[in-house]
Amino acid sequence: MPEPTPRDAFLRGVRELLPATPGVFAWGLVTGVAMVKSGLTIPQATGLSLMAYAGSAQLAALPLIAGAAPVWVVAFTALIVNLRFLVYAAYIRGGFAHLSAGRRAFLGYVVGDVMFVRYVALLTLEPKYPQRVAYYLGAAAANWIAWQVASILGIVGADVIPTDWGLELAGTLALVALVVPLCAQRPALAGVVVASAVAVAARGLPLRLGLLLAVICGMAAALAVESTEGPKGKAGHTAQPDPESAAPHPSTAALPGAPEHRP
C-alpha cells in the first residue's frame, strides 16, 4: 500500500466523519436554538459558539447566565462539564508529542466527541498510520464545520425551528452508530453496560459529574474484564502508538470503525 500523503489523510478524515454529520448537525441546531431561547442575542450566541465550540458546556452555562449566576460559577460549571476531554487528551497526546506546543494546543482545542471516536478507531486499526495528524485535522475540520453551520442556523432561525420535534435525538442516534461497533469487544461491552448504568444512576449529581463518574467506572469495568481474558487482552494495547508497538491483534483490528467506508 503506498504511503498516504497528508492530503489523502486529511480527506480520509473528512470522509470518515461524514456519515455522522447529520447527528452533529442536529445537535448544533438544537444548541443554537437553545442559546437564543435562553435570552442571548444573535451576536452573543454566535460569539459563544465560535469561541467555546463546546456544546454541553454551553448548554450547561445557559441557565446560569439567564439566572445571573456569578461569573466564576459559570466558568467552574463549564470546566467540570468538560472534564471528559481530559480523558480524550490523555489518549491523543502520545500521537502528537513530536509537535510544537502551539500545534498541540490547537489539536487539543478542536477535539470533539464524534471525531475523537473516529480517530481512536483509526489508531486501533492502524497503530502506525503515518499521517495521523492530517487525518485528525480532517475529521476535526468536518466536525467543526457541521457544528458551527448548524449552530448558526439554529441561532438565526430560533423562532421558526420547532422545538418539539426532538431533533436532539438525531445527535444521540449518531453516537449510537459509533458505540455499537465498539461493543464487539467484550471488555468494551462491559464498559458500555457499566457506564450506562452509572450515568443513569448518578443523574442527580450536580454539574454533570455523573458523566465523568460513569466514564471512570466504565473504564475500570472494561479493564477488569480484559484482565480476566488473559494475554489476549494485551494485544489491543495500541492507545499510544510507539515504534515498538506490535501490529494490531486480529481480534481488535476488525472491530471499530465504519466498515462501509473502508476501501
Place this chain on the structure above:
Amino acid sequence: MSELELWLCFVLITLATIATRSGLLLAGRRLVIPPRVESALRYAPACALAAIIAPDLLLADGQLQLGLGNARLLAGAAGIAIFLLSRSTIGTIFGGMAAFWLLKFGLPC
C-alpha cells in the same frame, strides 16, 4: 448580567474548554501516565458515548422509563437494530428519527 459580564463569561467558558482539552497535551513528556491508566484509555470512547447516550434514551422527565411508553428508548432500539443490519450511520440516524416521529406523532394517515 451586563454585556461586559456576559462576554467575560464567554471568555471564561472558552478558557475552561481549552484547559481541559489542551492542558494535558501541553504537559508534554514531563507528565507520565501510568501504563494501567493508559490501557484503560482505550475504552474511553465507548464509555463516554454510553454515558452520554444512556440518560438520553432511558430517562423521561428525569425518571427511568424502560416501558413501551418511552418513544426515545424505542427509537434508540430501532437505531441499534438498523445499525446491526445495515452498518449505516445515516440509516441509523434517519431510521431512528422516523421511528421516533411515528411513535410521537402517529401514522401520517
